[in-house]
Amino acid sequence: MSSSSSKSSAVWDYFHQELGTVYAICNSCAAKAKLGKHENARKEWSTKPLWNHLERLHNNSYREALAKRKATEESRKKRRLGEVERAEIYRTGGTPTLADYTARKTKYLPDSEMQAGLVKLLAEWIADGVLPYGVVDNKRFLAFIEKLNPKFGVPSSKTLRVKIIPDVFSKLKGHVQAVIEDSVCEWVSLTTDIWTSHSKDSYISLTLHYIDKTFHQRMVVLGCFGFATEHDAENIYRKIEEQLEEYPSLTTKVHTFVR
Numbered sequence: 001m002s003s004s005s006s007k008s009s010a011v012w013d014y015f016h017q018e019l020g021t022v023y024a025i026c027n028s029c030a031a032k033a034k035l036g037k038h039e040n041a042r043k044e045w046s047t048k049p050l051w052n053h054l055e056r057l058h059n060n061s062y063r064e065a066l067a068k069r070k071a072t073e074e075s076r077k078k079r080r081l082g083e084v085e086r087a088e089i090y091r092t093g094g095t096p097t098l099a100d101y102t103a104r105k106t107k108y109l110p111d112s113e114m115q116a117g118l119v120k121l122l123a124e125w126i127a128d129g130v131l132p133y134g135v136v137d138n139k140r141f142l143a144f145i146e147k148l149n150p151k152f153g154v155p156s157s158k159t160l161r162v163k164i165i166p167d168v169f170s171k172l173k174g175h176v177q178a179v180i181e182d183s184v185c186e187w188v189s190l191t192t193d194i195w196t197s198h199s200k201d202s203y204i205s206l207t208l209h210y211i212d213k214t215f216h217q218r219m220v221v222l223g224c225f226g227f228a229t230e231h232d233a234e235n236i237y238r239k240i241e242e243q244l245e246e247y248p249s250l251t252t253k254v255h256t257f258v259r
């Protein structure tokens, strides 16, 4: 450490250096403290003996110096963090201004491509994981998104339930409709199953199976619905018929039905 940078240490408020020597002189008692073994080996000099002197003989000054050193370290740390933030802005080009900081936090417009794309990914994640809509109201989830991209406005669980997920469903349904109507897909089979959840709610599922153009076996879950009535043949028939009516082109193509 060079003597000039040593002097940036808080301990130098209590000492002065004897010019051209390896000694520092205490401002309180004029005692000499040696900075290192050799006058010429400045790199090995250290303020450690000065700290030791203060600790042994001037305890109030010692504690004061320690507090100053801590404050300096904290402000250096803060400055480094600030540099990271500035670097982020530089990375995107331009000169950082207050407007840049504000822009980083300004939400995307609701009908912007970015907002729509992110909402779509969010909806797909919820649908694919069969997650409760409430995940988007979770405080920690919102904090995670805010840190990741403060410009994304996370939709509420209500918007998900009444608008976003139904939209995903109807798009997917249209896609399934198109697959069924495809003339290459001449015959389809259906399977169904009924089961009861841990909370004693019954469900019935309907799955479509077919062979595609490339002769690969495909399956599509057409639905999974609450089934509160008695599980007798008539009720099952009615429920399935009800669901099949949603896909009119299916009726002429079904050749097997398996439960």
Ligand SMILES: [Zn+2]
Pocket: 026, 027, 028, 029, 030, 031, 053, 057, 058
């Ligand atoms: Zn002293």
